Amino acid sequence: MVSQEPREDRERLDEQVAYYRARAPRYDDWWLRSSDYALDPGRKAEWDAEVARLETAVDDLRPEGSVLELACGTGLWTRRLSRHAEHVVAVDSSPEAIERNRERTKGCVEYVLADIFSWEPREHYDVVFFSFWLSHVPPDRFAAFWGLVRRSLAPGGRAIFIDNLWGDGTRPAAPRPNTFEQARTDAGNGRRYRIVKVFYEPGELTGALEGLGWHAEIGATGRSFLLGWARPVTPSSSSRRGTPG
Numbered sequence: 012m013v014s015q016e017p018r019e020d021r022e023r024l025d026e027q028v029a030y031y032r033a034r035a036p037r038y039d040d041w042w043l044r045s046s047d048y049a050l051d052p053g054r055k056a057e058w059d060a061e062v063a064r065l066e067t068a069v070d071d072l073r074p075e076g077s078v079l080e081l082a083c084g085t086g087l088w089t090r091r092l093s094r095h096a097e098h099v100v101a102v103d104s105s106p107e108a109i110e111r112n113r114e115r116t117k118g119c120v121e122y123v124l125a126d127i128f129s130w131e132p133r134e135h136y137d138v139v140f141f142s143f144w145l146s147h148v149p150p151d152r153f154a155a156f157w158g159l160v161r162r163s164l165a166p167g168g169r170a171i172f173i174d175n176l177w178g179d180g181t182r183p184a185a186p187r188p189n190t191f192e193q194a195r196t197d198a199g200n201g202r203r204y205r206i207v208k209v210f211y212e213p214g215e216l217t218g219a220l221e222g223l224g225w226h227a228e229i230g231a232t233g234r235s236f237l238l239g240w241a242r243p244v245t246p247s248s249s250s251r252r253g254t255p256g
C-alpha cells in the first residue's frame with residue numbers, strides 16, 4: 012500500500028536512508044560499544060550482559076522456517092537468524108550495509124536492496140524479524156508498516172522484533188522526548204541528518220498492536236532493549252485504533 016507521501020515526510024525518509032548508507036562502515040561500533048560509542052567499564056559490562064540476554068531470548072523465540080528480515084543492516088542479527096532458519100530473505104536500502112552483511116553470513120542469505128516503504132513481498136514467511144527498525148518508522152506510517160508485516164506472513168506466522176528503550180543509561184537522564192525527529196551527526200562525514208526515532212515502552216506498543224488486530228507479547232530485557240513477538244488475530248486491520256505516541 013503506497014500512501015500519499017508529503018514531500019517533507021519523503022525527504023526525511025531519504026535522509027534516513029542516506030544517513031545509514033554513510034554510517035554503514037562504522038555502524039557496528041555502536042553495537043559493540045567501541046570507538047566513539049564506548050561506555051565506561053561498569054556500563055559496558057551491563058550492556059554486554061543485556062546483549063547476551065537478548066541474544067538468548069531471540070534464540071528462545073526460535074525464528075525457524077522461512078524468515079524475512081526487514082532493515083537487516085550489517086548482519087548483526089542476520090547471522091543469528093540464519094542459524095535457526097531454513098531460508099532468510101534480508102531487505103535493506105543500503106548497499107553498503109548489505110555488502111557487510113553478505114560478508115558476515117557467507118552466502119546463505121538472499122538479499123533485496125529496497126525501500127521498505129514501497130517494497131512488497133513476493134512470498135509469505137513463517138517469521139518477519141526486524142531489529143532497531145520499528146523506532147525508525149514515522150508514527151503516521153505505523154499502521155501501514157504493520158500492514159506490510161501482515162501481508163508478509165504465512166498463516167500461523169509471527170513477527171519478532173527488538174528495539175531500544177529510552178532510559179538505557181547511554182544518554183543523559185531526561186524525560187522521553189515527545190518528538191520523533193532526531194538530528195544525527197555520527198555518520199563520519201561531518202554531515203547532519205534528520206532521522207525518525209520513536210522510543211516505545213512495551214505496554215504502549217502492545218496496546219497499539221492490539222488496536223491493529225494483533226496479539227503481542229512484548230517485554231524488556233533490562234534497561235536497554237525491548238523484545239517482542241506478535242501474530243495477527245484478525246484477518247484484516249479494520250479495528251485500527253490509531254498510532255502510538
Ligand SMILES: C[S@@+](CC[C@H](N)C(=O)[O-])C[C@H]1O[C@@H](n2cnc3c(N)ncnc32)[C@H](O)[C@@H]1O
Pocket residue numbers: 024027028031032081082083084085086087088102103104105108125126127128141142143144147
Ligand atoms: C538502526 S539500523 C538497524 C540494522 C539492523 N537491523 C541491526 O539491528 O543491526 C537501520 C537499518 O535500516 C535501514 N533503512 C533505513 N531506511 C530504510 C528504508 N526506507 N528501507 C529499507 N531499509 C532502510 C538502514 O540502511 C539500516 O541498515
